[in-house]
Amino acid sequence: DAKTTQPTSMDCAEGRAANLPCNHSTISGNEYVYWYRQIHSQGPQYIIHGLKNNETNEMASLIITEDRKSSTLILPHATLRDTAVYYCIVRPLSSASKIIFGSGTRLSIRP
Amino acid sequence: DTGVSQDPRHKITKRGQNVTFRCDPISEHNRLYWYRQTLGQGPEFLTYFQNEAQLEKSRLLSDRFSAERPKGSFSTLEIQRTEQGDSAMYLCASSPGTGGNQPQHFGDGTRLSIL
DSSP: OOSOBOOSEEEEETTSOEEEEEEOTTOOTTEEEEEEEEOTTSOOEEEEEESSSOEEOSSOEEEEOTTSSEEEEEETTOOGGGOEEEEEEEEESOTTSOOOOOOOEEEEEEO | OOSOEEEOSEEEEOTTOOEEEEEEOOTTOOEEEEEEEOTTSOOEEEEEEETTEEEEEOTTSOTTEEEEOTTSSOEEEEEOSOOGGGOEEEEEEEEOSSSTTOOOEEOOOEEEEEO
16 A cells, blocks of 8 residues: 555646645654656656655655655746646555555646 | 667557567666556555566566566566566666665666556
8 A cells, every 4th residue: 555645636726836735653764655647648757766764856855854754845926737647656665666556646736 | 869768659469479578778877777667656665686587586576477678678577478467667876886875777668558
C-alpha cells in the first residue's frame, strides 16, 4: 500500500501558486519524498525529490516539514498545462526499489 | 528524443490472442521496470530488471505474463491468452544503475484494449 495521503482533487487559478499537500506520517529515516505527475494519456513525469531539506528546480519547489511527516509541492505560477494527476511517493534510499503509487491529487488549473 | 520509448502506443486485440510490447530505455540505464495502470488508478509495479537479470516480480504478473531483457538493453513484455482484465496501460520506466535515489523515467505506455 502507498504510504502517503493526498487530497483527491484540487483546483487553482492560472498564474497563481498551486500548493499540493501530502501526508507521510510513517516515513522512515532512509526514505525520500518523490513527486511525479501524469498528464492525460502520458506516462508519469518526474518532478522533484528530497530527503529533509527543501528543494527547488525549474519545475517546482518541495517543502518538507521538520518532522518529515508531511510535505508540500509548490508550482509557483500554474499554467493550464499543469493540469494533471500529481503523485506523492516515499521511496527507500536504494534506487532499485519499485515505486508504489497511490491515487494522487487531480489538479485542475482554471483560466 | 532520448527518453524511454514504447511500442506500440496502442494495441487492440481479441480475447485469447497473444500480444508483445517493447520498451527501449534511456541509453545506459541499467534498471528497467514494467508497470500496469488501469483507468482511474495509479500505476502498479509488475517487474524489474537489473541489466538482463529479472530481479523482482509482482504477484500481479501471472503465468500468462513474461518479460525479458535479453541483452540488457530493450525489454519485451508478452501476454499470452489475453483476457478482458488485461485491458490497461502498460508503462515502462528506466533508471541509472548507480547512485542512490535516482528517479525512474517513464515512457508514454502501450494502451491495450481486449475486445
